[in-house]
Amino acid sequence: xxxxxxxxxxxxxxxxxxxFTEIFNPATGEVQAKVPLATVEELNDAxxxxxxxxxxxxxxxxxxxxxxxxxFGALINEHMDELAELVSREHGKTLPxxxxxxxxxxxxxxxxxxxxxxxxxxxxxxxGPGIDLYSMRQPLxxxxxxxxxxxxxxIPLWKMAPALVAGNAMILKPSERCPSTSLxxxxxxTEAGLPAGVLQVINGDKEVVDAILDNETVQAVGFxxxxxxxxxxxxxxATNGKRAQCFGGAKNHMIIMPDADLxxxxxxxxxxxxxxxxxxxxAISVAVPVGAETADALxxxxxxxxxxxKVGPYTAxxxxxxxxxxxxxxxxxxNGLVTKGVEQGAxxxxxxxxxxxxxxxxGFFVGPSLFDNVTPDMDIxxxxxxxxxxxTVRAGSYEEALELVIDNPYGxxxxxxxxxxxTARDFAHRVNVGMVGINFPIPVPLSxxxxxxxxxxxxxxxxxxxxxxxxxxxxxxxxxxxxxxxxKEGGEFNFKAMD
Ligand code: NAD
Numbered sequence: 001x002x003x004x005x006x007x008x009x010x011x012x013x014x015x016x017x018x019x020f021t022e023i024f025n026p027a028t029g030e031v032q033a034k035v036p037l038a039t040v041e042e043l044n045d046a047x048x049x050x051x052x053x054x055x056x057x058x059x060x061x062x063x064x065x066x067x068x069x070x071x072f073g074a075l076i077n078e079h080m081d082e083l084a085e086l087v088s089r090e091h092g093k094t095l096p097x098x099x100x101x102x103x104x105x106x107x108x109x110x111x112x113x114x115x116x117x118x119x120x121x122x123x124x125x126x127x128g129p130g131i132d133l134y135s136m137r138q139p140l141x142x143x144x145x146x147x148x149x150x151x152x153x154x155i156p157l158w159k160m161a162p163a164l165v166a167g168n169a170m171i172l173k174p175s176e177r178c179p180s181t182s183l184x185x186x187x188x189x190t191e192a193g194l195p196a197g198v199l200q201v202i203n204g205d206k207e208v209v210d211a212i213l214d215n216e217t218v219q220a221v222g223f224x225x226x227x228x229x230x231x232x233x234x235x236x237x238a239t240n241g242k243r244a245q246c247f248g249g250a251k252n253h254m255i256i257m258p259d260a261d262l263x264x265x266x267x268x269x270x271x272x273x274x275x276x277x278x279x280x281x282x283a284i285s286v287a288v289p290v291g292a293e294t295a296d297a298l299x300x301x302x303x304x305x306x307x308x309x310k311v312g313p314y315t316a317x318x319x320x321x322x323x324x325x326x327x328x329x330x331x332x333x334x335n336g337l338v339t340k341g342v343e344q345g346a347x348x349x350x351x352x353x354x355x356x357x358x359x360x361x362x363g364f365f366v367g368p369s370l371f372d373n374v375t376p377d378m379d380i381x382x383x384x385x386x387x388x389x390x391x392t393v394r395a396g397s398y399e400e401a402l403e404l405v406i407d408n409p410y411g412x413x414x415x416x417x418x419x420x421x422x423t424a425r426d427f428a429h430r431v432n433v434g435m436v437g438i439n440f441p442i443p444v445p446l447s448x449x450x451x452x453x454x455x456x457x458x459x460x461x462x463x464x465x466x467x468x469x470x471x472x473x474x475x476x477x478x479x480x481x482x483x484x485x486x487x488k489e490g491g492e493f494n495f496k497a498m499d
Pocket of ligand 1 (some may be wrong): 146147148149150151173174175176204205206209224225226227229230247248250280281384412453457
């Protein structure tokens with residue numbers, strides 16, 4: 001069995017703890033590798049080495065740091081298929097979805113190629129007599145990224161690219177269920193010219209996460225994962241004086257107005273509800289049709305589309321719609337929630353619990369389930385299912401639908417399908433959710449905007465990637481300068497290159 005490593009000071013390093021966790025092939029249920037779980041000592045040692053490496057990296061001019069991003073981007077493109085396969089092998093998502101995972105991370109690397117522009121400070125000429133003010137953005141030092149299983153390429157890239165190009169060193173702690181992509185990305189960025197020690201990939205579980213949170217050298221923590229862990233990490237990081245931005249779970253609603261194009265809405269719901277087996281923080285898990293007629297017509301359009309979904313391993317070809325869920329425990333939990341939904345009175349229109357795939361009977365496949373007549377007091381509504389289950393909550397009016405979204409404790413993404421610009425505009429303005437789609441089901445903003453939810457979907461005050469990432473990963477220093485009279489001639493006028 002393959003034994004994975006950490007990636008420290010530019011090289012693969014075996015774990016010393018003797019503790020491992022198994023990595024499954026979710027399609028077959030077989031163990032395909034084991035990953036070491038780092039100790040506190042291993043973490044502290046990696047941080048100390050990162051702090052040394054950061055001194056040189058932080059003093060390297062921004063344009064040179066950006067050139068590493070340019071080469072890194074080129075290498076990611078060159079290795080796109082290999083990286084996508086690595087994602088799919090451990091996560092189980094389809095190959096086109098695996099490529100999407102890499103692509104949406106690459107786009108953040110592309111924005112980081114323009115980092116010198118983002119890192120420029122501000123300047124006030126003659127703020128007082130002979131006085132100028134200027135501000136600089138300086139790196140924090142050593143920062144950490146802690147990432148979830150569901151986007152093994154994209155989210156580590158969201159964390160590492162802005163942090164590194166801003167001049168920090170990073171401790172990246174990927175999900176222990178899908179760590180191989182992060183290890184490969186570390187190899188590629190090293191090949192692109194990142195000095196050894198500036199990116200340290202440390203594998204592990206709660207023990208190493210707590211060690212990161214308690215390490216005094218680590219200045220900031222960027223976390224993505226479930227809400228209870230996000231809140232815990234935010235609290236412990238803040239207590240220890242660190243900056244933290246912690247993104248959590250979701251329950252994303254799509255409102256379908258009576259004037260919506262129902263074919264387009266149904267297509268969107270199937271993709272956003274069942275794509276990646278529902279294991280996306282921006283998945284639509286609740287459909288909210290407005291009016292009984294809209295609801296009946298929508299369900300009628302959804303059923304044949306869901307029946308056509310092809311569920312299978314990523315190796316079965318590009319026309320597979322979605323793959324297995326991540327673990328046997330996730331499968332059991334999802335099926336258990338579907339059973340609870342039935343017990344609590346929801347109408348199970350399509351039942352995915354007994355799904356089995358010939359030749360892959362031990363894989364973690366879950367068939368698609370569709371619920372109608374779901375109410376907010378049911379567990380299937382209250383919990384983030386994170387599986388291929390779509391719940392329909394019928395609303396009597398637009399206001400009732402909007403209230404439902406507003407009252408939900410999560411606020412990651414939401415969407416509205418309508419032909420009316422005024423309704424769409426009102427929705428975008430009033431809804432208390434971080435990312436809004438108008439006739440667009442999964443509104444993950446492009447990489448030069450920012451990504452972040454509201455309410456229990458995010459703890460902290462700055463979003464991921466885009467301009468916010470540069471604010472999060474730098475400290476502002478503002479200088480007020482006055483120069484007394486001096487020699488105004490005799491300067492040096494020959495042109496010098498910056499580097
Ligand atoms: P998770 O919270 O179980 O794990 C995330 C990270 O936290 C992992 O690296 C894990 O090792 C670590 N961790 C787990 N338990 C811990 C503990 N008790 N103490 C300290 N660290 C711990 O999340 P997951 O199952 O890997 O990912 C799925 C979740 O992530 C979903 O809730 C999903 O909505 C969310 N997510 C959110 C976003 C977003 O940007 N808001 C994006 C993707 C995924």
